[in-house]
Amino acid sequence: MSVARFWRETPRRYNLGGSKCSVCGTIYFPPRAVCPQCTHHRQSIEKMLPFQLSGEGEVLSYTIVHEAAEGFEMQVPYALALVKTVEGPVLTGQVVDIDPATLRIGQRVHATFRKLREEGKAGVIHYGYKFAPVEDADPRPPPRTPAATAPATDGAPGDRAAA
């Protein structure tokens, strides 16, 4: 992927910058130019305002990936989830700092800034959001795996240095 292609999305991928329809109030991530909820889309043109998500949410569904997407080969097995944010939008991202075997639907998580992947040894390093469990939220809190011993779940080199 070209540098520009990833770079131009950094406000969204680094800071969870979405948009809010000033007509009906619905919040979107990533941002949209028109509001799908407004019956007459034209009403929302130029009325979509920037809106930053808090990054708080809960797991709507999850999978443990063993055959990785390109650039994620060193991280398998990794947990990937649909996360419903408190503001409404659902995001797709990895869940880290948790034993994937203990992950459950309903797990409360918050977004955390991490390294996503590298394009080879000399290539661009991609950063963005992943999700980590919120402590004390679950009546049976999942054990947190010490970072030094958890390369299997979130093993991108330098991952935590970027956090």
Added chain:
Amino acid sequence: MREVGILGVGQTKFGELWDRSFREIGIEAGLEALVDAKLSSADLEALYLGNMASGTLISQEHIAPLILDYAGLAGRHLPSMRVEGGGASGALALHQGYLAVASGLYDYVVVGGAEKLTDVPDATATQITASTADHEWEVVFGATLPALWGLIARRHMHDYGTTREQIGQVAVQDHEHGSKNPLAHYRNKISLAQVLDAGPIAEPLGVLDCAPFSDGAAAVVLGPMEEARRRSETPIRIAASQVACDSMALQHRADPTTLESTSSAARRAFQQARRAPKDVQVAEIHDAYTIAALVSLEDLGFVEKGKSGPAFAAGEFAHGGRVTVNPSGGLKAQGRPFGAVGVAQVVELVRQLRGEAKERQVPNATVGLAQDVGGTGATSVVHLLERAN
């Protein structure tokens, strides 16, 4: 709009066709369909070709004139057009061919679907096929197609109590059906224990829950229905051809366990054909991942939402059940050459409705349904076919 018939069908073997090129398989399927239709190439007026990713898979774009050329038709300067809709490319091409004949613009057209997946390594194919999901907001964050269907599976199990065993039964039945199909990629039977014990891909889905990367091509010849009736004792009519789309990314769907593109396309198709799900005896549906078949059966209207798992496990969609689903073996066993799938589904239905399906024959089949899906359901195409004698 005039009635459209399917006059001829053709299909190559599906599988790892290492000794055969993209153009060879495309031509083989097309010529077989032309011979089956008892037409000559001089009768043809246009060609529509469904293909997902020839540019990245075989470094060749602009494939519609290429196939036309090697079919020997370049000298007639016929229109030849590629249609792309991810895994639904083949059925989308059929929709375009249907519209062209229905409108009266052309009388006879060939609709082909072709894909060559095995000229690249598996990991590359995984990445290319993942591009039918949303690259920027799914794939960049670690998603693959099986991972996204894994998310659908987990939520379906959570919401409806669907079990891992019920999901796995789809693969068992597909291989059972595929064992009777000489064109199938896989003709071996598998047990539920094998499905459950297979290596994980994207939990809860394992290797045997996922359709293979296959090479293959399929083609049909379309024409005016009155010609189909004149030329065949078992003429086949396209009773409905409907396309519906949805948000690109799974994360933007109100309910990740529902394919609203499929339910919309199916509703429109049954309305167009003045039919209902109970009228269908045979269906070829999207089972690229086992869970996809269960969700699709619900959204097509064959079973109530959330009830597909127990119904499937009880054999309601096997030979002898209320609707025979994927007698070809489906994408799981017959194979998954992406852009060819939607056309191949219709080839199987035509053979079933004509009574030419031999060992796989569904008795007294007169109405068939085909459902082709792109990505995680951003595009669905539903066709209804009827024997019209």
